Structure formats: structure tokens, C-alpha cells
Amino acid sequence: MTTTLPDAPATTEGLTLSLDTTAVLDIRYRLDVSDNLFAQENTLLADNHRASSLGERRAIVVDGALPENLRERISAYFAAHEIDAHVLTLPSGEARKDIDSVLAVVEFLDTVGVKRTGNAVIGIGGNVLLDIVGFAASIYRRGIPWIRIPTTLLGVVDGCVSAKTGVNHRGARNRLGSFHPAEQTFIDSTLLASLPERQISNACGEILKMALIKDATLFDLLEQHGNELVATAFQHPQAHAVIERAIVGMHTELRDNLWERDLQRIVDYGHIFSPPIEMAVVPDLLHGEAVAIDCLFTAAIAEQRGRISKQDVERIHAVMTQVGLPTLHPMFLDVEVHRHALAESRLHRGGALNLPILDGIGACGFTQDVSSNELEAAAARLANLNGAR
Structure with missing residues (x-):
């Protein structure tokens, strides 16, 4: 941190002071992959506790949507390693993603007695x-x-390297939030094996986004193996390659802009038109599903401008179908909804639109304006792709 002091004032009459401070925040965080994380013979979590919080309580917040046998396995793991774990089971889902849930966690942290440093809360x-x-x-x-x-x-491929946190407020997605990266992330791909098929397909929406904006090889993997990846709950031989490319691609885009000082981000692709629709129809559309339809809708705008071919738009539609993603929702045909989304996006991006737009599969640029005629034509193209008109 540096602070610049002003020159001494020429007079002693009254206090005049101006300070200019520049500070740099040093952030480091880590991601580790370990299968069977909660097997008692796997000591990774226990070693982490012994290294940072030996003899202290651990506050653990567990998703209420987890299967009961997994929640029991988690409790048994900490007990077996003699860790004083205090567990809060919290209902989740977009309808519960609000400030009341945040305050419930805060009260729990108070009850457990979590320190400001050391015994990190585990989510x-x-x-x-x-x-x-x-x-x-x-x-x-x-x-x-x-x-x-x-x-x-979705948590593995979308959120695991992000610094952002947030909850919904007054009908707006992630309106309240902060930048506060987890000091450590542990990924266990075996936990995915019991997920419902819709949850697997939902995550493919975010994987598709990463493929479209920067990774044609990732798109090819989805195109070639999408059915099998979903059918096996990502226990397929190509699953690790898909997960790794999605995570590394996201990390590459976020690492130099964690605090979003630069509001021109290609990872916002699929997140321009979808947020108000997603919030309006919860739970009819899950997050990744809404993102995927947005990706297709925005690809239709790029097609009108000659930035992507008709055939590539049809390939995107085909991959979405292959991995079980919806390819249409009636609200995506409502041009007025899209006008509202564009206005909200400008507020969120400091007055600029910064709409990511494809330059073919695996490449992305930006545009600062979309006309009503383009919105209408994209809606018509979306309807046509789905036989709705």
C-alpha cells in the first residue's frame, strides 16, 4: 500500500487535508481434484483441517438437496477423523437463493463460533x-x-473458479453479492454419478457456452459424445477431458479480471437475454437451460450479421438436443422481454452493452447495439429451428 501526503499547508488556519491511497489485494486460491473425497481412507479434507484448524470446530453447510446417504457419509467422514463438525443443512434452489438464507448461515456461524481466520466454513x-x-x-x-x-x-464447470458470490433480490438474479473467492475448492467427479439426468443436461448449457466462445475442440467433444456423457452422468471416458477444458477455459477468462474491472467479458455470452426470463419462470427453466437458449438466440443474431454460418447455428441446435437441453421457451419469442434485458444489461455493464457475439464456433467478439429488427428476426429464427412457426 502506498499513501501520498500533500505538501505542508502554507497557513495554520484551519485543517486542509487530501490523501490519495493505492492498495493491492493479494489473492491466492487453490483447486484440487480428488475422487471419493468422503471415503474415510481419503485424508485430503482431514489433512486440510489438521493443517489449519487442529482442535477447532468446523462449520459445515450442506445442501438439503443432497441424497440422505451422502449427507450421512459426510458426517461419518468428519467423525471418523475426530473433527468437531457442526452441520447446517440448508434448503437450496433458486427460490431459496435470497438474503434470508444468507442470514441463516450467518446465525449458524455465530452459534459455532467461527473465527475471522483459520477454521474456514465449508460449503x-x-x-x-x-x-x-x-x-x-x-x-x-x-x-x-x-x-x-x-x-x-454445474458447480464443477461453472462456479468452481469464480470469485463471485450472490443471491437474488426483488426478482433480479444475483442482485446482491460480493467478490470473495473460496480459499480452496475440492472437486470429486464421482459425486456426479447419482445426479438426475436433468441436472447433468443443465450443466451442459454452461459447457456449451465455453465451447462456443473459445473452444471448438470442446464443442466437438459435445457433438461426438453428448448423448453418452449425459447417459452416464459424466462417468464416460471423455468426461474428464470435457470437465477439464471447461474449467481451464473459465479460469483463463477470469483469472486476470476477478473483480470485473473490465466489463467486456466473453463469459457473459448466454447471460444477456436469459436472466429476466430465468427469474420469471423458475423452476420451469434451470440456469444452464436458460443460458443455452440464450446462446442459440444470440447465435441467430450473429447469423443475420454473417458472423456465423446457418450450418453452425443448426449444429448448435443439434448439440443442445443431443445433451437434453431445451431449445426454446415461449418467452424467448417475446421481443419486448429482450428489449428489457438489453436495458438491464447496460445498467449492469456501466452503460455499455458489451454483448458477446460469435465469430464462428469457438470464437467471440462484441457488439454495442442490437436493433429491434434483429431481435424480431432472431426470435423468428429460433421459432423456425423448433418448428414453432
Whole structure:
């Protein structure tokens, strides 16, 4: 930190002072992959506790959507390693992603007696649960460390390297939030094996986004193996390659812009038109499903401009079908909804639109304006692709 002091004032009459401060925040966080994380012979979590919090209580927030046998396995793991674990089971889902859930975690942290440093709270669950725990950690005692263990494919490929936390407020997605990265993330792909098929397909929406904006090889993997990946709950031989490319691609885009000082981000692809629709129709559309339809809708705009071919738009539609993603929702045909989404996006991006737009599969640029005629034509193209007109 540096502070520049002004020159001494020429007079002693009254206090005149101006300070200019520049500070740099040093952030480090880690991600580790370990299968069978909660097998008692796997000491990774226990070693982490012994290294940082030996003899102290551990606050653990568990997603209420987890199967009961997994929740029992988690409790048994900490008991077997003689860790004084206090567990809060929290209902999740977009309808519960609110400030009340955050305050419930804060009260739990008070009850357990979590310190400002050291015994990091552990969040175990899907993206919604982890967003709640991360936000609570960011505001409790002005910020305490936390550890993230995603149990859904969406949490693995979308949230695991992000610094953002947030909850919904007044009908707006992630309107309240903070930048507070987990100090450690543990990924266990075997936890995905018992997920419902819709949850697997839902995550493919975010994987598709990463493929479209920067990774044509990832798109090819989805195109070639999408059916099998979903059918096996990502226990397929190509699953690790798909997960790794999605995570590394996201990390590459986020690492130099964690605090979003630059609001021109290609990872916002699929997140321009979808947020108001997603919030309006919960739970008819899950997050990844809404993102995927947005990706297709925005690809139709790029097609009109000659930035992507008709055939590639049809390939995107085919891959979505292959992995079980919906390819249409009636609200995506409502141009007025899209006008509202564009206006909200400008507010969120400091007055600029910064709409990511494809330059073929695996490449992305930006546009600062979309006309009403383009919105109408894209809606018509979406309808045509789905035989709705």
C-alpha cells in the first residue's frame, strides 16, 4: 500500500487535508481434484483441517438437496477423523437463493463460533448453496475464509473458479453479492454419478457456452459424445477431458479480471437475454437451460450479421438436443422481454452493452447495439429451428 501526503499547508488556519491511497489485494486460491473425497481412507479434507484448524470446530453447510446417504457419509467422514463438525443443512434452489438464507448461515456461524481466520466454513452442495455460503462468508466479520465442494456438474464447470458470490433480490438474479473467492475448492467427479439426468443436461448449457466462445475442440467433444456423457452422468471416458477444458477455459477468462474491472467479458455470452426470463419462470427453466437458449438466440443474431454460418447455428441446435437441453421457451419469442434485458444489461455493464457475439464456433467478439429488427428476426429464427412457426 502506498499513501501520498500533500505538501505542508502554507497557513495554520484551519485543517486542509487530501490523501490519495493505492492498495493491492493479494489473492491466492487453490483447486484440487480428488475422487471419493468422503471415503474415510481419503485424508485430503482431514489433512486440510489438521493443517489449519487442529482442535477447532468446523462449520459445515450442506445442501438439503443432497441424497440422505451422502449427507450421512459426510458426517461419518468428519467423525471418523475426530473433527468437531457442526452441520447446517440448508434448503437450496433458486427460490431459496435470497438474503434470508444468507442470514441463516450467518446465525449458524455465530452459534459455532467461527473465527475471522483459520477454521474456514465449508460449503458442500450445488451452485446456489455455494453462492449463499460464499456471500455469508464475505460479510461475516467483514470476511472469513471458506472452502467450496461442488456436488453438481454445474458447480464443477461453472462456479468452481469464480470469485463471485450472490443471491437474488426483488426478482433480479444475483442482485446482491460480493467478490470473495473460496480459499480452496475440492472437486470429486464421482459425486456426479447419482445426479438426475436433468441436472447433468443443465450443466451442459454452461459447457456449451465455453465451447462456443473459445473452444471448438470442446464443442466437438459435445457433438461426438453428448448423448453418452449425459447417459452416464459424466462417468464416460471423455468426461474428464470435457470437465477439464471447461474449467481451464473459465479460469483463463477470469483469472486476470476477478473483480470485473473490465466489463467486456466473453463469459457473459448466454447471460444477456436469459436472466429476466430465468427469474420469471423458475423452476420451469434451470440456469444452464436458460443460458443455452440464450446462446442459440444470440447465435441467430450473429447469423443475420454473417458472423456465423446457418450450418453452425443448426449444429448448435443439434448439440443442445443431443445433451437434453431445451431449445426454446415461449418467452424467448417475446421481443419486448429482450428489449428489457438489453436495458438491464447496460445498467449492469456501466452503460455499455458489451454483448458477446460469435465469430464462428469457438470464437467471440462484441457488439454495442442490437436493433429491434434483429431481435424480431432472431426470435423468428429460433421459432423456425423448433418448428414453432
